[in-house]
Amino acid sequence: MSATVRQVVDDALELVGEVAGSGVQMYGDDRMRSNAIRAFDMLFKKYPWHQYRKWYRLQLDGVLGVVTTDSFGQVRDFEDFIKVCRDAESEPIPMWSRDSNPYSSAITSGGSKLRYWSSLHVSDANYALRRLQFYPVTATGFVNIQVLLYPLVPPASQWDWEDVWYLDRALLTYSTAFMTLVGDDLSTNAANVVKGMMNDKFSDIKNALSRIPKAIDPSSGVPTEWQEV
Numbered sequence: 179m180s181a182t183v184r185q186v187v188d189d190a191l192e193l194v195g196e197v198a199g200s201g202v203q204m205y206g207d208d209r210m211r212s213n214a215i216r217a218f219d220m221l222f223k224k225y226p227w228h229q230y231r232k233w234y235r236l237q238l239d240g241v242l243g244v245v246t247t248d249s250f251g252q253v254r255d256f257e258d259f260i261k262v263c264r265d266a267e268s269e270p271i272p273m274w275s276r277d278s279n280p281y282s283s284a285i286t287s288g289g290s291k292l293r294y295w296s297s298l299h300v301s302d303a304n305y306a307l308r309r310l311q312f313y314p315v316t317a318t319g320f321v322n323i324q325v326l327l328y329p330l331v332p333p334a335s336q337w338d339w340e341d342v343w344y345l346d347r348a349l350l351t352y353s354t355a356f357m358t359l360v361g362d363d364l365s366t367n368a369a370n371v372v373k374g375m376m377n378d379k380f381s382d383i384k385n386a387l388s389r390i391p392k393a394i395d396p397s398s399g400v401p402t403e404w405q406e407v
Contacts, residue, residue, distance in 0.1 A: 181347040184339040186214050189347070190354035198359060198368040205358055211337070217353035218343050225384065226260060226326055229344050234323045235265065238292065243315030248307035250325065251332045258326040259310065262295045265320035271295060274313055288314030292321060346383055352376035 181189075187210045194205070205213075222230065236245040253259070261270045274280065274294035285294075294313040298305045312321065329344070330337065343350055352375045359369035 179347045180342050180344045182340050182342050183337050186350045189351040193355045197371050198365045213357040214354040215337055217357045232327050235320055237320050238317050240318040243312040244304050244308050250309045251307050252327045254328045256297045261324040263322045264292050285313050290318045292317040349379045
């Protein structure tokens, strides 16, 4: 169940009071919102949540080895790129080894068929919004990319109180309370209690997701239907 930043903070404050007792110090809104954001960021990186994944079909420029549109402003880190495929293919193409020479003839004479991908260097003018380098750089056509998109949309630089996080509300609450208590030397036991609640809830969610039947891609060669012969 989703929740706003305000709801998560209010729930976490209530939980902190319950587990830490009446002697716990009071926490201000600014600090709690910061803790809630840290908690969400931790959870966002902890699992490739389906509701934050997105597929793109983008065209290659055929000259610089980049896509032609600024599509990745919401991608925070390189590891958030989950899968890269040639257009309409299911098998992912491999990542180019960082120790291999991209100027070798095996790459420069590769023609127009996409073979590998990697990260652009951070100094590249295209890095902030296009992020990826494709080899050979002369590859043309389209590429299909699955990515984990951070939900804070540019140019917003901070979460507002009424912004919505589409993760389990209880998990967000436990994580925010943990972030709050773990920095308080007087509440070590309470922090451990909330940490256990957080870990148990995260495991429950992962187990529930693992029980959902997954479709087999028909192009994989694995039969999906059986008949008597």
